[in-house]
Amino acid sequence: MPNFVMSYLGSTVTPGEAGNQFWALIYVLIIFTGVSVAVIAMNWIERKALAHFQVRLGPMRVGPHGLLQPFADALKLMLKEDIIPAAADQFVFWVAPLIGLLAAFTVYTVIPFGPSQAVSDMNIGILFMLGVSSLGVLGIVVAGWASNSHYPLIGALRSSAQMVSYEVAMGLAVVSAVLMTSMNEKGTGTLSMIGIVQAQQQQGVWFIFKFFPLGFIAFVIFSIAMIAETNRAPFDMAEAESELTAGYHTEYSGLRWSLFMLAEYAAMIAVSSIAVTLWLGGWMRPFANLLHAPAWDFIFSLFPGLTFGSLAAIAFVGVTRMPAHSFFKIQRIGLAVFAALLGFIALLLLAIAIVGRSADASLAARFNEGIDYVYWFVLKVAVFMYLFIWYRATWPRYRFDQLMRIGWKVLLPISLGVLVVTAIVGVIVS
C-alpha cells in the first residue's frame, strides 16, 4: 500500500490539517455516501415513525416492512419526467436545487465526527457552517422566483424572511456557546468545531450543563431556531401544503424535486450536528467526566455492537412474526438476510471493541476509538432527527406573523440576554 495511505492511519489530526489530500478525498466520499444513506434511512424512518404515530402502518409492500421503499421512491423520482414550466426562468430554475444541495453538503466538511474524523478542522469552523448553511436559503428563494408562479413566490418570500430572522437568534445562541470555550486558563476561545468539543472535554462538562441554566437556554433557543432554519414543522411555512400547495417547490418534479428533499434532510442533519457539537459534547460518550476508568471505556465501547445486535434481534423477531404464507417467503428471506447483516456488523463491532480495548496505539485500538466517536455522535444526531419527526406528528403549523413574532420578540431578546449573562458569569468565574 502506498506510504501516504499507511502513514495517515495512525494520525491524530484530520486529513485537512495533515495536508493529506488522498485521505481528505476519501473522507469526503465517505461523508457524502454516509449522508446520502442517512437521508434514505431517515426517509424510511420518518415515514414509518410518522405512520405509527398516526395509527397507520406506513410502507409495507416494497421489501419487508417497506425497507426498500426509499429506493423505489428514488428510482421513481429519477425516472419521472423533469418538467420545467414554460414560463419559468429556465436557467435559474435548473440551478436552484443545486444551490440548496451544494450549501447543505458543503457544511459537512467541518463537522467533526471525532477528533480526527472530519475532512478538515477550520479555524472558523462554526462561522463557516452558519455561513454556508445560510446559503441554502438562496436556493429556496431563487427556486420560488424562477417558477414564475404565485405560490412558490410566496413560499420563497416566507422562507427567506424566516431564515434570515432565525439566523440572528441562532447566531447569538452559538456565540454564547463559543464564549464558554474561552473559560480556560489562557482565556481564548475558539470557533473551530473540533476545538469546541475539546474545550468541553477539558472543562469536563457538556455546554448544555455549563452555567446551568444558561447553556441549556441557549441550547433550547438553538434547537427551536434550527427547526425554523430547516423549514420543518411546526415552522414549515415555506412549504405549507394546506396554504401554498407545496411552497417553493410547487412547480418542481422528479429528480429536481428530490434534490430539494435531499438538501432539506441533509440540512437537518447538519444543524443537528451543530447542536450536538456545541452543546452535547460532540463525539464524547456520556459521563466521560464521571466514569473515566478504562473499564468504563470498555463498557461504553460495547455500545455500538450492542446497538446493532439489538437491531438484528428486532429484525429476527420480525422474521418470526411474518405470516407463514408463501406470499411472504421472499420478504421473510430478505428480512432474515438483513438481520444477518446487522448481526454480522454487530459481531464485527464487538470484536473490534474487545480486541482494541487496550489503550495502546495499535490499529485496532485506533479503529475502536474511531467507531466509538462516530457512534456517539451519530446517536446524538439521531435523537434530534427523531425529534424532528415527533414535532411534525404533534404540532399544528404556526402562522407566519406568529413565527416572526417568536423569532424577533422572544428568541432574539432571550438569546441576547443569555449572551450577556454568560459573558458576565464567565468573567466572574474566571
Place this chain on the structure above:
Amino acid sequence: MAEEVKSPAPPPPPEGEKKPAAEKPAAAAAPVAPAKPAAPAGPVPVPWTSPLVEKYRSQYGSGLDAQTYLGQNYLTVDRSLIPDILRLLRDEEQFDYCVDITAVHYPKREKQFDVLWILYSFPRNERVRVKTQIADGASIPSSVPIWPTANWLEREVYDMFGIKFDGHPDLKRILLPDGWKGHPLRKDYGILQQDQEWVQINLGIESGQ
C-alpha cells in the same frame, strides 16, 4: 315550542274531496291552477289570522293575502310591496333571519314566476314565507340591503330562473359559468339540455354534450 302554531293546523280534509290549486295567487293575480287538476285530496290552505297579518292587511289592504298550509304560514303579496314588506317584517316583526330565497316557474301563467322569501324569527321561533308573482323579464327589488345573506341566494335565483334583482351589488351567475345561455330551472329548459356552444368552445367537446 313545536310548530309555528300561529293558527291551528288545518283539519285533515275528507277523503276524495277535490281541491283547487293550492297555490293561492295574490289578490291582484288571476287564479291559475299550476298543473294537473286531478290531484289527490290533501289539506287545504286556510286563511291565517294573527295580529301581524291584521296589522299589515290594514296597512296594505288587498295587496296582501295571508294563509296557512299544513301549519306553515305564508303571505302572498303584490310585487309593488316587496321591499317594504320585507323590511317591515325584519324591523317590526323581528324576522331577522332570511332562510332562503327561491322561485318557482309556472310557464302557463301570465305572471310566470313565484318568488319566495323564507323568513325566520329567532325571538318568535316562527317561520313565514313571503311570496310574490312577477312576469318573465320583469325585475324585482333586491333584498340585499335588508339581509346580506340574500346576495348569493338572489344570484342563484338569477342564475337558475333569469329573474333580475334591482339594486343587487353584483348580480351575475353563481353556479353556472358566466357565458352560459339559458336558465336551467325554467320549465322550458329540458333536463338534458346544455349550452352546446359553451361546451364546445370552453371544454373542447365536439358533440357539445
Place this chain on the structure above:
Amino acid sequence: MSPRTNDSANLDLETREKPYLDSNELIINMGPQHPATHGVLRVILKLDGEKVLGTECVIGYLHRGVEKIAENRTYTMFNPYVDRMDYVAAVSNGLGYCEAVEKLMNVEAPARAKYIRVILTELNRIASHQLWLGTHALDIGAMTPLFYTFRDREEILKIFEKYCGARLTTHAFRIGGCQYETYAGFEKDVKNFLSFVAPKIDEYETLLTTNRIWLERTKNVGVISAADAIALGVTGPVLRASGVKWDLRKAQPYAAYSEFDFEIPIGTNGDTYDRYLVRMAEIRQSLRIIEQAVNGIPEGPIMAKVPKVIKPPVGEIYHSIEAPKGELGYFIVSDGSTQPYRLRVRPPSFVNLQALDVMVRGLLVADVVAVIGTLDIVLGEVDR
C-alpha cells in the same frame, strides 16, 4: 385555467399601469385544485403581502342540477340523489327530504322509525364532525388528528354498512319510515361504539384543545359576531359559536328529538377556536342522544301507511332540519303528480360559505385556510 372569464369582477382589477416598483396587491387563485379548499372551491384572494384585502368565491364546479333532476324524478326515485349533496352527512340529507315529503303528504313515521332515524342521523353527525376535525386540523398543519378521526369514523361507517349496505351515500330512510329493520346486534354495535368513541374524543382534545400553537392559530381568527352571523344567514355550529343558542332540534323539534335530553353548546367569541369547541361539545351531546335513543327504541312498525306510488296533494312545504353543517331545508311544491313540481334545497354550506369574505378580511393567507376549514363546507352541497 378555468374557462370562466370573471376572474376578479368585484375586486376592482382595473388594468392600470403598474408603477415601476409596485409591490402591492397580489391576486392569487386558491383552488379549484388546492389541498385546503375541501373540494373544488376556488377563492380568488386579493393580497397585500400576505394580508387579505378581499376574496371572491367562484363556485359551481360540482353543480349537477340536483333541483332540476328532482323535477324529473318521482319522489321515491329522487331520494338517493339527496345523499350526493352533503356526501359526508348523507343520512341527514335523507332525513330532511323524507320528513319534508312526509309532511307534504301529512303522514308521520312510526315511533320506532323515528328512533332509528335519530340514532343514524346522530351517528352521521359525529362522523361529519370527525371528518371536519381531521381535515381542519390538517389544514392548520396538525397531521395526526386526521388519522385518529378517520380511524374512529370507520366504526360509524361500519354500522351504516351493516344497516343498509352503504357506507357514505346510505339512502337509509324511505318516505314514511325506514326500509330496513335494524339488524340483529344493532343496539349492541351502537352501544359498543358509544363506549369506544368517548375516550377517543378526549384523545383528540388532548392533541388540540390546550395546544399552544392550536390556540394561537384559532383564537381570534375568523371572528363573526352574532349579529353578523344572523344577518348573513349563517347557521349550525358557526352560528352557535357566536353565542346564539339556536338549534332546530330544540327550536322546532323533528323526528324524535323532543323526547331526548340534550344541551345546545354555544361559544362566546365566534372565533375559530369557539367553533372547534362547539363542535367537540356537539359530538358529546350526540353521544348522549344516541345513548338515550338506543336504550329506548320502541317496538313497532318501521313504515307508516304510505301508498306504493307517492303522490302528495297539491301544495307546498318547507321543512328544515339541523344538519351537521347548519339548517338544511327542503322547499317542495307539489302539483299532485308523482314528481315534485319544484324542489328547492336550502343548503347550509352554500349560505355559510358566503360569510367567508366577512370573516377573512384583514387576516393572513394562512387564516383563510383555517376559516374555510372552520366553516365546514362540503362542495357537493354548495354546488348541488
Place this chain on the structure above:
Amino acid sequence: MNPGMNSAFNSGMAPVATPFFFYMLSGLAIVGGLLVITRRNAVHSALALIVTLLAVAGLYLMLYAPFVAGVQIIVYAGGIMVLFLFVIMLVNIERSSKERRFNRMWPVGLAAACALMALFVSAFVKGRALFPDRMMSLPESSNTQQIATMLYGEAGRMGQYTFAFEIASLLLLVAILGAVIMTKKKI
C-alpha cells in the same frame, strides 16, 4: 487555543495548487462581476454577484484570513444577497428588463474604469517594493484572534479600533431605527 492550529502551519497546511486556485477564483470573480453588469434580468445579476462574493471569500481564505472569508459569506452572500433577491423579486422584472440601460453612461463608466485601472497599475508600479516576491511570514496567532485583538483589545487594553468599531455599531443601530420608523406606519 486551537491545538490543531500551529501544527497545521507546521505540518504543511500550505494550500495545494495555489496558483491554480488563485487564478480560478479571480477568474470567477471577474466573470461574475461582468455578468452582474451585463445581465438584463436583475435576478441573474444577483446570482452572478453571489458567485463573485463567494470567489472573493475563497481568495480571503487563501490569504489566511478565514474570519474575513467567513464574514464575507455569512454577511454578504447569506444575508445581504438574500435581501437583495427579496427586493428584486417584488419588482416588476418584465418591465425593468425592457428598459434600455447604459444610456449615455457608457463613456462615464469607461472613463471611471480606466481611471481605476490606472490607479491600480500606478500603485503596483510605485509600491512594488511593498509587495514581497515570496509568501509573507505567517502571523503567530491566528487571523481571527488578531482581528479580535485589534477590535476589542486584550487584557484591559483598548484595541486599536475599538472606538471606531463602537461608533460603527451605533451608526448601524441608528440606521435600523430609522428604517423601522420609515417603514412602520404606526408604532
